[in-house]
Every structure is written in C-alpha cells, then in structure tokens.
Amino acid sequence: xxxxxxxxxDIHKGLQEKQFSATDIAHAAFExxxxxxxxxxxxxxxxxxxxxxxAKETDKRIxxxxxxxxxxxxxxxxxxxxxxxxxxxxxxxRMLENYIAPxxxxxxxxxxxxxxxxxxKTNMDEFGMGxxxxxxxxxxxxNPHDVERVAGGSSGGSAASVASGECTVSLGExxxxxxxxxxxxxxxxxLKPTYGRVSRRGVIAxxxxxxxxGPFGKTAEDAEILFQAIQGKDALDATSLExxxxxxxxxxxxxxxxxxxxxxxxxxxDKEVEKTVxxxxxxxxxxxxxxxxxxxxxxxxxxxxYYVINTTEASANLARYDGIRYGLSKDAENIxxxxxxxxxxxxxNEVKRRIMLGTYALSAGYYEAYYLKAQQVRTLLKQDFxxxxxxxxxxxxPVSPILPFPFGEKTVNPLAMYLGDVYTVPxxxxxxxxxxxxxxxxxxxxxxxxxIAPALREDLLFSTGKLWESIQ
Amino acid sequence: MIxxxxxxxxxxLARIKLREHEIEKYQKDLSEILEYFEVLKEADTSSVFxxxxxxxxxxxxxxxxxxxxxxxxxxxxxALAPALKDGFLKVKAIFSAR
Numbered sequence: 001x002x003x004x005x006x007x008x009x010d011i012h013k014g015l016q017e018k019q020f021s022a023t024d025i026a027h028a029a030f031e032x033x034x035x036x037x038x039x040x041x042x043x044x045x046x047x048x049x050x051x052x053x054x055a056k057e058t059d060k061r062i063x064x065x066x067x068x069x070x071x072x073x074x075x076x077x078x079x080x081x082x083x084x085x086x087x088x089x090x091x092x093x094r095m096l097e098n099y100i101a102p103x104x105x106x107x108x109x110x111x112x113x114x115x116x117x118x119x120x121k122t123n124m125d126e127f128g129m130g131x132x133x134x135x136x137x138x139x140x141x142x143n144p145h146d147v148e149r150v151a152g153g154s155s156g157g158s159a160a161s162v163a164s165g166e167c168t169v170s171l172g173e174x175x176x177x178x179x180x181x182x183x184x185x186x187x188x189x190x191l192k193p194t195y196g197r198v199s200r201r202g203v204i205a206x207x208x209x210x211x212x213x214g215p216f217g218k219t220a221e222d223a224e225i226l227f228q229a230i231q232g233k234d235a236l237d238a239t240s241l242e243x244x245x246x247x248x249x250x251x252x253x254x255x256x257x258x259x260x261x262x263x264x265x266x267x268x269x270d271k272e273v274e275k276t277v278x279x280x281x282x283x284x285x286x287x288x289x290x291x292x293x294x295x296x297x298x299x300x301x302x303x304x305x306y307y308v309i310n311t312t313e314a315s316a317n318l319a320r321y322d323g324i325r326y327g328l329s330k331d332a333e334n335i336x337x338x339x340x341x342x343x344x345x346x347x348x349n350e351v352k353r354r355i356m357l358g359t360y361a362l363s364a365g366y367y368e369a370y371y372l373k374a375q376q377v378r379t380l381l382k383q384d385f386x387x388x389x390x391x392x393x394x395x396x397x398p399v400s401p402i403l404p405f406p407f408g409e410k411t412v413n414p415l416a417m418y419l420g421d422v423y424t425v426p427x428x429x430x431x432x433x434x435x436x437x438x439x440x441x442x443x444x445x446x447x448x449x450x451x452i453a454p455a456l457r458e459d460l461l462f463s464t465g466k467l468w469e470s471i472q
Numbered sequence: 473m474i475x476x477x478x479x480x481x482x483x484x485l486a487r488i489k490l491r492e493h494e495i496e497k498y499q500k501d502l503s504e505i506l507e508y509f510e511v512l513k514e515a516d517t518s519s520v521f522x523x524x525x526x527x528x529x530x531x532x533x534x535x536x537x538x539x540x541x542x543x544x545x546x547x548x549x550x551a552l553a554p555a556l557k558d559g560f561l562k563v564k565a566i567f568s569a570r
Binding site: 099100102103194195196209235238239241243298300301303304305307308315319322323324325326327329332333334335336338339340341343344347352353355356357359360361363369370372373374375376377378379380382383413414415418430431432455456 | 474479482483485486487488489490494498501502504505506508509510511512513514515517520521522523524525526527529532534545548549551552553554555561563564565566
C-alpha cells in the first residue's frame with residue numbers, strides 16, 4: 001500500500017474501518033522512504049524502532065475499541081534540531097555528529113502523547129542557518145519537484161519528506177522563514193506560529209527571540225491537527241504563552257478582508273512568482289473576499305534588522321558548543337585551545353560567519369548601533385502591522401522573491417542568499433503567525449502564498465488555507 | 473572595509489580558530505554584510521522602545537524550590553561528556569603556572 005496520497009483523516013478512517021493497521025502504515029512509510037531517499041536525502045536518520053513501537057500501541061488501542069488519539073498512526077518526521085530521547089540530534093553539524101538526545105523536547109512529548117509515529121530526523125541547514133539546506137554538514141536535500149534544485153531551508157528535509165509522500169506530516173522550526181520558504185519551494189503547507197505558541201524546550205536554539213517550531217502538512221487541516229497537538233504553555237519555556245487555541249476562523253469568504261502590501265510586490269520579485277501569487281489572490285477576490293492595498297512602510301529595514309538580531313542571538317546561543325560537556329571536542333594543551341580547536345573543527349562556514357557577525361555587533365562600541373537599533377526597528381515594524389490589521393483580517397504576499405534555484409547558485413555570495421528572506425523575516429521579527437500555502441506552479445516549480453495574521457490568530461490562517469483548497 | 477586584524481580579534485572573541493586563507497574570505501564576507509546593515513541608520517527610531525516579544529508578558533517566574541533532574545537523564549548527559557573523572561567532567565586547568 002502507499003501512504004503518499006493519504007491525509008490524517010484518510011489514515012484514521014482506514015484504521016477505524018480496519019482497512020489497514022498502524023503497523024502497516026509504519027511499514028508503508030519506511031518503504032516509501034527507502035524508495036526515495038537516494039534521490040532526495042531528506043532524512044539524516046530513521047527511527048524505525050520508535051515508530052513501530054508507537055504503531056503497536058495504536059494497534060492495541062484499536063483492538064480494545066478505544067478512540068484514536070489526534071495523531072494515532074500518523075507518520076511524522078522531525079527536523080534534526082528537535083530532541084528525540086535516545087536518538088541522535090545533530091542540527092546537521094559536525095559539532096553534534098554523535099550527540100544523542102538525553103530527553104524529549106516538549107513538542108516530542110506532546111506528539112508521543114497524541115499517538116504520533118516518529119519515523120526519522122530530517123536534514124536541515126547547519127544550526128538552522130541557511131535557506132536551501134545546502135549548509136548541512138551531511139549533504140543537501142533535493143527538491144522532490146526537481147531534484148537538480150534545492151528544497152529550500154533551513155527545514156528542507158522536513159518539507160521534502162512531506163512533499164514526496166515519505167511521511168504525512170513533519171515538524172520544522174522557523175527563525176526567519178525556515179518553515180515557510182521550504183514549504184513554498186516544495187509545494188506543501190507550512191506554518192510558523194505566533195511567537196510563544198509552541199514550547200522551545202528541547203529545541204536547539206538559533207535566535208531565542210525569533211525561533212518557533214511549526215507543522216508541515218499536505219493540507220491546511222493536517223497542519224492544523226499537528227499544530228493543535230504541539231501548541232500550549234510549557235512551564236519549562238518562560239517565553240511560552242497561556243493562550244488556548246480557538247478554532248474560530250472567519251466563516252464565509254465574503255467576510256474576509258485581505259491586505260496586499262505594495263512593499264511585497266516591488267523590485268526584485270521574480271515575474272513568474274508574482275503572477276502565480278497575484279492569480280491566487282485574484283481567486284480569493286473571485287470568491288468574494290475584499291482586497292485592500294496595505295502599507296508596511298518600514299519593510300526596507302526588516303532584513304538588516306533581522307540579520308543583526310539573528311547573528312547576535314546566535315553568537316550567544318552557540319557559545320555553548322565549546323567541547324567541554326558534549327559535542328565535538330579537540331584535545332589541546334590548554335583550555336582556551338580546546339575551545340578554539342573544537343569550534344574551528346566542528347562549525348561550518350556559514351555558522352562561523354554568523355557567529356563572528358554577531359560577536360562584532362555585540363562588541364564594545366557597536367551594541368547601540370546594531371542590536372539596540374535593530375530591536376527598535378522591530379517596534380516600528382510591529383506598528384506597521386498593527387496599523388494594517390486595523391483595516392484587514394489577513395495580509396497576503398509571496399513567500400520567496402525567487403523560485404527554487406539550482407544547487408550552488410546562491411552559495412557564492414552570502415548576502416545573495418540572505419536577500420531571499422525579505423518577505424519572511426518581518427513576520428518573525430514581529431512575532432506574528434505566518435503560513436505558506438501552495439499557490440500554484442511556475443512550470444513545474446511550486447510557488448507559495450504567504451498569509452500573515454494578527455498574534456494568536458492561527459485560526460484565520462488555517463481557515464484561509466481551507467478556503468484556498470476549495471477555490472483553487 | 474573591516475581589517476584582517478579586526479577579523480582575527482573577532483574570531484578570538486568568538487573562540488573560533490581561523491586558518492590564514494579563511495581570514496581573507498571572512499574579511500570580504502563580513503565587510504559586505506556590515507555595509508548592508510548600514511541601512512538601519514536611516515530608520516527613525518527616536519521615539520520607540522526596543523521590542524523583544526510580540527505578546528507582552530510580565531515577568532514569568534516559578535516558586536523558588538529545589539527541583540532535581542531525573543537520575544536517568546543525568547546519566548545520559550554524562551555519557552555525552554568528552555572526558556570524565558570520578559563522576560565529574562574533566563577539563564584542562566583554568567589556572568596554570570605561567
């Protein structure tokens with residue numbers, strides 16, 4: 001049997017009608033993975049024993065006539081920045097090549113409690129730094145729609161594993177677009193929740209004021225089911241919010257007011273991407289939604305503010321990789337040399353580049369000009385969004401200014417890679433929720449539509465996604 | 473343009489060992505990116521506070537009571553250490569006679 005076309009609902013129906021067992025589903029997932037992995041490299045490691053054990057528990061439930069849990073029998077892959085107890089967690093870095101997670105991340109505990117079957121850890125850009133998964137220390141992930149092109153990043157493996165049908169859903173992490181952009185590149189749904197919605201405990205930190213874990217799915221409904229399972233206040237994450245998820249949505253299409261910021265359709269946007277996104281917005285209008293031109297005037301400062309905050313917070317978060325308590329350790333004559341050699345050997349080029357940028361920006365004499373200034377620009381951006389949301393319910397635009405590109409095209413010049421983040425980073429800076437919906441294709445290359453909502457309004461995003469699926 | 477000496481200084485602060493050929497490469501990369509950051513100077517931030525959270529929370533605290541980690545987790549964490557001695561992490565001397 002094949003799990004490729006099956007949604008969460010399909011799998012649950014099949015389990016309840018005894019068409020197949022959870023163990024059958026697990027085997028089918030691993031068969032699909034074996035078939036496709038040599039051409040995709042979405043996974044860094046598989047967790048067969050764990051998945052089969054979870055499948056067995058689900059099959060026992062069914063045999064006893066007990067109700068299915070939210071994720072019972074659902075094959076789920078996990079970005080290799082999220083700790084799964086007893087399994088390797090590498091963050092795609094040589095620094096953590098042999099690191100075995102001593103505990104489960106809170107989101108993993110929740111997935112296990114919801115009956116989910118964790119099939120493996122997915123490939124990513126090293127420590128989340130990148131937008132193509134080319135910065136993985138263990139080789140890149142290929143786009144299932146065109147294997148000569150990147151899957152996007154940094155959660156490229158997660159996006160590819162869902163797009164290819166190797167598994168049903170996946171958990172990624174987004175700091176500046178790392179869920180939304182690979183979702184866009186691979187033609188699947190990817191959500192970055194409101195900052196604080198999902199616990200970051202047990203998630204390898206990149207930038208603490210920006211990071212959020214989020215779901216990938218083939219449909220808005222599947223992504224929502226996974227989101228509901230993982231969201232919620234965690235006493236062990238002081239930045240998590242007490243805010244139960246309300247599935248209100250917006251009802252009929254004609255009540256929906258969509259803001260389209262002119263700043264998101266300016267110079268630098270690929271013509272084919274623009275056409276696909278505008279056509280999609282046009283379909284919403286055809287369904288009765290009201291389109292309003294929005295203004296987000298401080299957009300031009302967002303990318304610089306983002307990379308200041310990303311690199312400065314990363315330099316602090318990655319200081320722990322010192323060869324002392326875990327990870328790669330290079331012996332030396334004295335303790336300082338242990339630090340220098342371990343970090344020199346264990347960290348990749350992009351990681352070193354960003355740590356040094358962050359170190360510079362936080363060093364004496366530069367803090368006000370860079371970090372403080374960037375944090376102030378965040379407030380200006382938040383004001384832009386708050387003003388815009390007084391007139392509209394959601395904001396729409398492209399996820400990426402460019403189509404999925406061939407390997408090596410953006411790696412010569414680091415800044416060229418950063419410029420691709422222009423539409424996704426503002427959303428992380430202001431902590432709002434954003435989703436990428438598969439909007440269509442330019443040739444055979446997927447294009448994502450980004451939808452942004454006010455804080456805690458993921459329901460509007462899923463509602464928009466479900467509406468899109470009915471009108472596209 | 474940031475100087476090679478400055479790049480070496482930053483690498484030292486970041487505790488990262490760079491090889492000779494890497495200094496020139498990072499000098500070029502960092503200079504270009506720092507130049508891009510200059511656009512921030514144009515933003516008028518005179519009347520705004522810095523922002524760290526989209527949904528403001530008051531100081532999040534917990535009861536000041538001792539909470540110990542589970543022994544099996546501690547065991548797994550120690551298994552990851554590069555060097556152990558008598559149940560402690562072993563490191564190079566901090567103070568040396570030099």
